Amino acid sequence: MTGFNTQLVHGIPILDNQTGAVNIPIYNSSTYAYPSATSKVHWDYERSGNPTREFLEKQIAELENGKNGFAFASGMAAIHAVFAIFKPGDHIIIGKQIYGGTYRILNQYFKERGIAFTAIDTTKPDLVEPAIRASTKAIYFEPITNPLLHVTSVAAIAKIAHQHRLLTIVDNTFLTPYLQKPLELGADIVVHSATKYLGGHSDVVAGLVVTNSEELGKQIYFIQNALGGVLSPENANLIRRGIQTLAVRMDRQEANAKKIIKFLEDRPEIVKIYYPGIKGTQDYLIASQELRGFGGVLSFELAESVNAVAFVNHLRLIRLAVSLGAVESLAELPYEMSHAELPPAERLKAGIDPQLVRLAVGIEDSQDLIADVKQALEQAVGQKAEHASQKNEG
Ligand SMILES: Cc1ncc(COP(=O)(O)O)c(C=O)c1O
Missing domain, CATH: 3.90.1150.10 (Aspartate Aminotransferase, domain 1)
Known part of the structure; x- marks a missing residue:
């Protein structure tokens, strides 16, 4: 396996261009021609997949050491997609100090659609078990809180979550895979506001999701394609470029x-x-x-x-x-x-x-x-x- 810095710079090459260009081109095409009406094609329509976006999605999956990556039009769109895999009646434990926009979508949107939430201080892993209900499906938190920068042990929380068959979902925006790889510490899903460190230049809003299994990947892909909050090829390129440095x-x-x-x-x-x-x-x-x-x-x-x-x-x-x-x-x-x-x-x-x-x-x-x-x-x-x-x- 190549080193992290090499992974940052090169990503996973997609050798489908004829020019020898060292970077993935920005594929500005909303639709793709079929060789014949009955062909099984990899690309058919931009919402379902785009080569520039796919480069970034593979790149972030590799950097987080996960299975599948997905790129969204904002961090909030990525977070929305993750919570959209749950159903009415499900209960999710959340960190007490999470990004305000996340708190808003959970309390003013998902709650109204039948998902229950309990907020706990995840820096104290002992508080997880008492919060678990029969309907609990996941625990979601930010490993470093904003703005006081208190640190939660991903390993400690994921261990408890596994014992109770709960998914561990981590917002890794503040740390990035350079400082922490939550999937390696036992988490199942990582989300990012790529607007921040991954983009790195205050010129693009973007979100990313990485799963640790094909099964979760399929669920996120369904939501990405069905709801359609995808990242544009131009912005996928800006995040790809940001990641290099x-x-x-x-x-x-x-x-x-x-x-x-x-x-x-x-x-x-x-x-x-x-x-x-x-x-x-x-x-x-x-x-x-x-x-x-x-x-x-x-x-x-x-x-x-x-x-x-x-x-x-x-x-x-x-x-x-x-x-x-x-x-x-x-x-x-x-x-x-x-x-x-x-x-x-x-x-x-x-x-x-x-x-x-x-x-x-x-x-x-x-x-x-x-x-x-x-x-x-x-x-x-x-x-x-x-x-x-x-x-x-x-
Ligand atoms: C930790 C964290 N998660 C998610 C978000 C939302 O991301 P975006 O603004 O890209 O939608 C933010 C934005 O500040 C954030 O700080």
Whole structure:
């Protein structure tokens, strides 16, 4: 088997073009001619399959060490497809801190269609068994929570799930197969918002699913083809291209994140830093066992003396935006932005304080990022607080 970096760069070659092109062409064809009316053809219609999309689907299946891959028009379309394999009456255990859009589709869409959910703190695997019912079919979670970056052991959860014949489904968006391969730790299905690290350039919205068995693959394919939320050939190409540089980007993002943390640790304006690579925590312990690295996202809590809104507003190089995983650094206030949909009491209960800043670190020069954080801190000290929550995606 080739190494991970070689897999990233080359994917699984589809040698069907006549030109010697080193990359899979973007096949812009919604329909494909049959040699004869009775021929059994591999390609007939783009929703059912497209060579550029198939390249990406095989590539992500190989990277996650799974059986089948599927590409969707967004991370949410991928998540929708995964939950669409369940039936009314089924019960699913979900992580307490999952992406807001996922929480919304489960509670405002699938719940109304007869699927029941119980949310638990998956960082405590002991909580899984008491939540299991006769109708429980699966457990779904994010191995690293957003924005506090608490780590769940995929191996521990998958072990319990297997004992009870439940599927383990993992949203691997924050880690990617570079930092963790959930299927190798016992999970059955992996989903991604490829919009984030896999695409890596804030220029495309996409979702991916990988299954560990042909049987699950058939179920996901049925939904992909029947519901039709497929990724376009152009966007499949952008994700394919992003994947080629995944490891080098993530190495730099993590190195930059660690340098920013080192700077923040010495600053009196910082009360607490959240990052799984900080030693001495339960998160660090699990992350060191199951992850290849600690990633490029960190959060920190500003002292009361710093106006959090003014801090992010004064950032110049680091853009004030939701989303993560791209080459450019992004900052946001979870209380005001990514998590504003939760009622204030829920936000505080989840540890999402108005003073909390999330930084999705990019690949710029670390000294420029640190200088930006420093000047914004200096300008925001002593300014009056102003909070006006709005609803945001990402
Ligand atoms: C962990 C996670 N899963 C899923 C999604 C949804 O993906 P998309 O925005 O590509 O639909 C997001 C988006 O922020 C996310 O952060």
